[in-house]
Amino acid sequence: MSSTDLLAIHGGIPVRDTYLPYGKQMIDGEDIQTVMNVLQSNYLTTGPSIEAFEEKVAQYVGAKYAVAFSSGTAALHAACFAAGIHTGDEVITTPITFAASANCILYQGGKPVFADIDYNTYNIDPLSIEKLITKNTKAIIPVDFTGQPVDLDKVSDIAKRHNLIVIEDAAHSFGAAYKGRKIGALSDMTMFSFHPVKHITTGEGGIITTNNEEYYRKLAQFRSHGITKDPSHMAKNDEPWYYEMQFLGYNYRMTDIQAALGLSQLNKTEYFLARRRQFASIYNEAFKDIEEIAIPFHLPDCHSSWHLYILRLNLDRLRVGRKEIYQALLQENIGVNVHYIPVYLQPYYQELGYNKSLCPQAEKLYEEIITLPLFPGMNEKDVEDVVKAAQKVVKYYGK
Known part of the structure; x- marks a missing residue:
């Protein structure tokens, strides 16, 4: 020009x-005071604000479980782990998205397969998904681009017919609804992001919501080094201090500082x-x-x-x-x-x-x-x- x-x-x-x-x-005095209260408390991380935030998000979207993470990307990585994605697996997603939607597949050794979009809605085209399914396809990661839900009925139907897991990338769609039901409890796992430009913020942060108890347990353990203190899931429990690292996890924990901000933001x-x-x-x-x-x-x-x-x-x-x-x-x-x-x-x-x-x-x-x-x-x-x-x-x- x-x-x-x-x-x-x-x-x-x-x-x-x-x-x-x-x-x-958009941060107000209530948000600031809530964070200040945590800074003056005994817990800056792994404290009560995390569980309170998870429960409130799960209740808001109508899901049984929610697991908070340090970022939306970490949450997607955890979801791919919980879904059992590993080397040789293919996962279908959209190219019109932030890189994290595909990178999370690579983190687990899987292969991202890009389906084309519906030019009218900008979301992933279910017809394109169907054409790309092979014997190696393990999951679908549809993205609710701009906040508009994907055609979940069609995506879910494809997934059920081919025994695939749906990890919905709802980084853009917190508070959105599909046919009268809030996004967050309609797919096997759903990820929300709380980056500052999103609907509510925790600074950085993300969460996975699910109705599946097994996914919930894997997600919670994955974000904390693969460690558990739950006696019902340990090989032994000889000492009161005992814990087990059962697989290679990551430190993807959200802090109480972030969760407190999220709790306050949820009110708005x-x-x-x-x-x-x-x-x-x-x-x-x-x-x-x-x-x-x-x-x-x-x-x-x-x-x-x-x-x-x-x-x-x-x-x-x-x-x-x-x-x-x-x-x-x-x-x-x-x-x-x-x-x-x-x-x-x-x-x-x-x-x-x-x-x-x-x-x-x-x-x-x-x-x-x-x-x-x-x-x-x-x-x-x-x-x-x-x-x-x-x-x-x-x-x-x-x-």
Whole structure:
């Protein structure tokens, strides 16, 4: 983009005077005081706040069990372990996701197999999953991209017919619902992330929810070096201090400091979700009749939690590509982003032998999308600025 183009778009005056990030945590006095209380307590880790947080998350999503971890990535790794994934196993997932959704498979020696997406929903295409199943397929890791649940009925049906485990990557969909039921108790295991840009935050952190007691036990033991103190699962129990390391686990424990913040944040979940949905609705209304862009499509009977708002550009109606639109929005002080580069296009995955053009729909979508700011700490003026900036830029570059 030339300096002349920028001057023509902006007239020297951007829509905003200050930069608006695409996402940001919302922390209040209650959150701070809750963390301070833990800092002044006897437990900074492996204490009562962990169990309290797990119980509250499980209750919120309607699951029997929840196991907290130091990050969403650690949680996915633990889920792959609990599912019994090991060398030679294949796990099907989507390329339109953060790298962790596939990396967790590699951690266990498995092979990520990338299914293409449904171009309308941006989520993994169940038809593509079916075509990729082999005798080595062990599990499916669908991702609720942007907060919209995947078509869980179709994914679950495929999994049952082929005896596969479903590990739902719901990093984007805390509080979302599929056909009237909250995400978190509908798959064999479900992972939520509590990174600062997510719906609630623990700083870093993640959790696995499940209704399966065996998975629950394995998850809890895996996050703490593979060690157990449960007499019913030990080979012997001769001494009161005795414990057993029964397999190679990791130190993936969440701290009480993180859990306390999460407990406080949980109290505001519905408020946070309502704000996200309100702002997404304003975006949808503002952009619905603009030929240069497309608004997200959601499956019927699904209630998105709107982690991300993705603007899909109709490049046939624009004189420039996504990069120029992206740069122009930054010049307007709108903190746009792109989610995501298809995982298998990353250099590491290319070195593993994954080819370009593996998932044509995913690669097409990647060239067209820009993430707009969406977080509960925004106000109506922020949302209005985003709308004005997007309309201004696409109108200038429209054919």
